Amino acid sequence: MxxxxxxxxxxxxxxxxxxxEPGGNEAPLLALGGLVTLGSEDxxxxxxGNCL
Amino acid sequence: MxxxxxxxxxxxxxxxxxxxxxxxxxxDEVELVWRSFQLDPAFPKGVREPVYDSLAxxxxxxxxxxxxxxxxxxxxxxxxxxxxxxxxxVMVNTFDAHRLTHLARERGLGGEAHERLMRAQLVxxxxxxxxxxxxxxxxxxxxxxxxxxxxxxxxxxxxxxxxDIRTAQQxxxxxxxxxxxxxxxxxxxxxxxxxxxxALEKAHTQQA
Numbered sequence: 001m002x003x004x005x006x007x008x009x010x011x012x013x014x015x016x017x018x019x020x021e022p023g024g025n026e027a028p029l030l031a032l033g034g035l036v037t038l039g040s041e042d043x044x045x046x047x048x049g050n051c052l
Numbered sequence: 053m054x055x056x057x058x059x060x061x062x063x064x065x066x067x068x069x070x071x072x073x074x075x076x077x078x079x080d081e082v083e084l085v086w087r088s089f090q091l092d093p094a095f096p097k098g099v100r101e102p103v104y105d106s107l108a109x110x111x112x113x114x115x116x117x118x119x120x121x122x123x124x125x126x127x128x129x130x131x132x133x134x135x136x137x138x139x140x141x142v143m144v145n146t147f148d149a150h151r152l153t154h155l156a157r158e159r160g161l162g163g164e165a166h167e168r169l170m171r172a173q174l175v176x177x178x179x180x181x182x183x184x185x186x187x188x189x190x191x192x193x194x195x196x197x198x199x200x201x202x203x204x205x206x207x208x209x210x211x212x213x214x215x216d217i218r219t220a221q222q223x224x225x226x227x228x229x230x231x232x233x234x235x236x237x238x239x240x241x242x243x244x245x246x247x248x249x250x251a252l253e254k255a256h257t258q259q260a
Contacts, residue, residue: 035223035238038251043241044128046059047227049092050110052121 054089054220054230057146057153057169057180060125060136065229065242066170067132072248078256086162088150088216089228095145100179103141128242129174137177144181147213152186152200154209156193164193234259 055062073079107118122138129136149169156165168189172178178185183204190200220230231239233255
């Protein structure tokens with residue numbers, strides 16, 4: 001297990017509209033190896049052995 | 053779905069995906085493939101360390117501080133019907149357990165294997181690098197115990213586990229749970245149920 005992040009306080013979809021927003025801080029479309037990413041960037045997950 | 057069996061957010065994400073599938077009109081068309089990921093591949097094989105101690109070292113915190121921090125994930129897990137047991141949980145290298153899941157996947161029991169092993173680690177605080185424990189769990193999953201022991205005492209499915217991890221990295225995953233639908237849509241982390249539901253709809257619409 002690893003670092004436990006907090007639950008996201010909102011849900012959003014990272015689609016073409018989000019990516020096109022000027023000055024927005026959304027992750028770019030196709031950020032994951034050509035995948036369209038869905039959901040909040042800060043959803044809780046485990047990485048590098050950390051889940052806290 | 054990529055996950056590590058010691059990952060508390062993976063079990064929560066699994067529950068949310070299952071709920072989304074339960075409400076998805078075309079669930080019978082969905083094939084769920086369980087893939088391996090190691091959160092801490094450098095954790096030495098053969099070493100067993102209480103999870104609280106392991107995290108305390110990683111975070112330069114006290115055991116008590118770690119206990120408090122794990123309180124939040126326990127609360128979220130409880131909302132999904134999962135009663136996490138961190139007090140007696142033991143950190144191990146999960147590579148061999150992942151090799152066992154690939155035997156299960158080959159037998160059409162990948163889902164059963166991930167469910168049983170995550171429950172064993174996160175709810176029951178079992179030690180998942182112990183061959184006898186893993187063989188016992190394999191029997192519960194529905195695997196042949198002789199085959200399971202042969203896999204666990206050898207190196208079968210090493211390439212398969214490594215290939216899963218490499219593929220996740222190529223797709224840009226830096227953590228788990230990590231979900232890819234039809235190699236088109238990515239969902240990273242234990243997202244809310246609604247995100248999984250939307251991803252299933254989108255993947256289906258694209259296929260149609």
